[in-house]
Amino acid sequence: METILIVEDELDVQKVLAKRLSSHGFTVHCASDGYQAVEMAHKVNPDLILLDLQLPAGDGLTALRKMRMSAKIQRARVVVLTGLTNEGYKEKILKEGVDAYLQKPYDAQALIETIDQILKGTKDNSPCLLGGEKKNPPEEELPLFDFAAKNQAGK
Numbered sequence: 001m002e003t004i005l006i007v008e009d010e011l012d013v014q015k016v017l018a019k020r021l022s023s024h025g026f027t028v029h030c031a032s033d034g035y036q037a038v039e040m041a042h043k044v045n046p047d048l049i050l051l052d053l054q055l056p057a058g059d060g061l062t063a064l065r066k067m068r069m070s071a072k073i074q075r076a077r078v079v080v081l082t083g084l085t086n087e088g089y090k091e092k093i094l095k096e097g098v099d100a101y102l103q104k105p106y107d108a109q110a111l112i113e114t115i116d117q118i119l120k121g122t123k124d125n126s127p128c129l130l131g132g133e134k135k136n137p138p139e140e141e142l143p144l145f146d147f148a149a150k151n152q153a154g155k
Contacts, residue, residue, distance in 0.1 A: 001025060001026065001027050002026055002027070002047040002048065002119050003026070003027045003028075003029065003044055003045070003046045003047050003048075004021055004026045004027070004028050004029070004046055004047065004048045004049070004050055004115070005028075005029050005030070005031060005037070005040055005041055005044060005046035005048070005049045005050070005076075006018055006021070006028060006029070006030045006031070006050045007030075007031045007032075007034075007036075007037040007049060007050065007051045007052055007055065007060065007063065008030070008031075008032070008050070008052045008081075009032050009033060009052060009054070009055050009056055010052075011032070013104075014030050014032065017050065017081075018030055020108060020111075020112070021050075021112075021115075024112055026115075029043075029044045029046065032055075032056075033055050033056045033057035033058065034055045034056070034057050034058020034059060034060065034062055034063035034066075035057040035058055035063075036057070037049075037051070037055070037058075037060075037063040037067065038058075038063055038066045038067055041067045041070075041073050041076065042067075042070060042073065045072055045073065045076075046073075046076050047076060047077065047119060048076060048077045048078070048079065048115060048118065048119060049064075049067070049076050049077070049078045049079070050079050050081055050115075051063070051064060051078055051079065051080050051081065051082075051098075052080075052081060052082055053080060053082040053084055053093070054082065054083065054084065060080070060082070061092075061093065061096065064078065064096055064098075065096070068096075068097070077099045077118045077119065078097070078098040078099055079098065079099060079100045079101075079102065079111075079114060079115060079118065080093055080098050080100070080101045080102065081102050081103075081104060081106060081111070082101075082102075082103060082104060083103065083104040084103075085103060099118045100114050100118060102114065
């Protein structure tokens with residue numbers, strides 16, 4: 001059973017996400033700010049971190065950088081779930097090594113599919129796209145997936 005750390009300061013959103021992910025069989029832990037995120041990540045060693053960027057006590061990017069300083073947390077996959085819409089900032093976040101960038105409001109099914117595909121890619125050591133299609137990216141292609149853009153384009 002995979003462990004997911006939800007880092008979200010809006011408690012209503014946090015509760016909905018936790019319930020949704022728990023119902024899909026994930027072990028879920030929550031943090032409400034950047035400081036708690038770093039502390040909790042070290043404590044539970046999550047397989048995946050679902051990260052909001054606008055947080056009190058250290059923004060999401062700062063928390064991500066601090067978590068990445070730990071060798072065991074470096075392996076955790078990261079899905080950013082944010083209300084930020086700035087494309088320049090999105091590119092900056094993607095360069096930090098996140099696996100997916102989803103914008104709020106999010107599609108619940110797309111979120112679950114994104115998480116499943118990322119974790120499936122972790123298990124068999126190959127990157128995955130939505131729909132289970134395996135892909136080995138060319139060396140010049142960044143191994144980052146923007147599932148939100150793919151989902152919005154398909155609507």
